Amino acid sequence: MESEIAGPAAAALASLNASQIAFIAGLPKAELHAHLNGSIPISELQKMAHEYFRTSNKSASDVVQIGITKLQEGVVLDEIYDFFDLFPAIYALTSSPANLRRATRAVLAQFLDGPTPQCAYLELRSTPRETPEMSKMEYVRAVLDEVEKYPQTRAALIVSLDRRMSAEVLHECVEIARTLKVKGRRVVGVDLCGDPQAGNMDTFSEHFAEAKRAGLGITLHIAETTSNSDAETLQLLSYAPDRLGHATFLNDEAKMIVRRKKTCVEICLSSNLLCKTVAKLDDHHIRYYLRQDHPIAICTDDTLPFRTSLLGEYALLLAPKPLGLGLSEGEVRRIADMGMAARFG
Numbered sequence: 001m002e003s004e005i006a007g008p009a010a011a012a013l014a015s016l017n018a019s020q021i022a023f024i025a026g027l028p029k030a031e032l033h034a035h036l037n038g039s040i041p042i043s044e045l046q047k048m049a050h051e052y053f054r055t056s057n058k059s060a061s062d063v064v065q066i067g068i069t070k071l072q073e074g075v076v077l078d079e080i081y082d083f084f085d086l087f088p089a090i091y092a093l094t095s096s097p098a099n100l101r102r103a104t105r106a107v108l109a110q111f112l113d114g115p116t117p118q119c120a121y122l123e124l125r126s127t128p129r130e131t132p133e134m135s136k137m138e139y140v141r142a143v144l145d146e147v148e149k150y151p152q153t154r155a156a157l158i159v160s161l162d163r164r165m166s167a168e169v170l171h172e173c174v175e176i177a178r179t180l181k182v183k184g185r186r187v188v189g190v191d192l193c194g195d196p197q198a199g200n201m202d203t204f205s206e207h208f209a210e211a212k213r214a215g216l217g218i219t220l221h222i223a224e225t226t227s228n229s230d231a232e233t234l235q236l237l238s239y240a241p242d243r244l245g246h247a248t249f250l251n252d253e254a255k256m257i258v259r260r261k262k263t264c265v266e267i268c269l270s271s272n273l274l275c276k277t278v279a280k281l282d283d284h285h286i287r288y289y290l291r292q293d294h295p296i297a298i299c300t301d302d303t304l305p306f307r308t309s310l311l312g313e314y315a316l317l318l319a320p321k322p323l324g325l326g327l328s329e330g331e332v333r334r335i336a337d338m339g340m341a342a343r344f345g
């Protein structure tokens with residue numbers, strides 16, 4: 001998998017010696033923030049695309065072809081909002097139960113298989129999606145069937161809620177997560193994700209309260225861009241999340257709340273650099289949390305467009321500046337331990 005990584009993570013990894021690479025590879029690591037449809041290996045997507053072209057009309061095939069070519073060549077984003085345009089092509093390929101399962105298997109294998117797996121434990125997340133071939137419940141069941149082929153100590157699922165969802169759909173998705181959990185299926189939490197500019201967060205409170213009552217962990221993408229207002233950030237914090245995604249632009253009041261509650265922050269270094277919400281590693285908010293000895297978890301976000309791996313993200317911690325943060329092996333080990341401690345499962 002390492003051969004497929006590129007950009008900042010690949011440069012950091014290339015700067016490490018064999019013993020440093022063996023050190024990060026051997027650390028027990030948890031991947032807690034990985035979006036299923038953003039983490040499909042490109043080779044798997046290409047195979048699915050070939051089959052898709054045989055059975056689809058020209059205009060549908062064109063959308064997929066353009067998307068796959070962009071992903072193959074390496075996505076260059078002017079700003080984070082361009083990122084969400086990548087998904088229609090991927091979604092066209094993972095809209096059948098068979099392909100969704102196949103994609104899920106490939107993502108799980110990417111993180112968990114092989115002699116030195118990327119991580120000891122994976123909390124994969126995905127948004128229930130209704131397609132002509134499956135309901136949202138069937139979608140989540142299909143993903144869970146694959147997740148549950150791994151031991152409980154290795155893999156679990158977080159159900160993502162998209163900021164664009166209506167109250168009705170939010171209710172439906174939380175209900176799916178709740179009922180499956182009650183039946184003993186391995187759903188451990190809910191997430192809030194999607195285009196950071198979309199949606200009105202006023203309507204979300206009752207759905208997260210419901211998820212909390214069901215014993216599900218709550219993780220929220222929060223303050224991912226400068227256009228997320230302070231009022232919205234404080235509102236999301238009032239839902240008492242257990243973890244936060246990105247938390248790039250927290251004001252002082254929000255930072256105090258997060259520190260007081262010791263809420264773990266899921267840090268996605270390559271994602272923030274490539275989406276240009278952080279200009280360079282040296283400016284990254286991880287530095288603030290490290291100074292405060294605040295719980296963080298190092299995560300990949302979307303390995304496919306960001307062409308990274310968990311090993312690559314850890315290389316960004318250990319590599320000397322400016323390629324990495326220049327942390328010591330002791331500091332990196334402590335960060336890996338914090339990630340493992342923040343698991344929902």
Ligand SMILES: CNc1ncnc2c1ncn2[C@@H]1O[C@H](COP(=O)(O)O)[C@@H](O)[C@H]1O
Nearest residue numbers: 035036037038087125126127160193194221
């Ligand atoms: C760059 N950071 C990000 N910020 C916000 N949402 C993101 C994201 N990266 C991915 N997603 C969300 O995850 C979906 C794809 O996986 P699933 O279909 O759920 O498996 C995207 O459509 C988007 O809603």
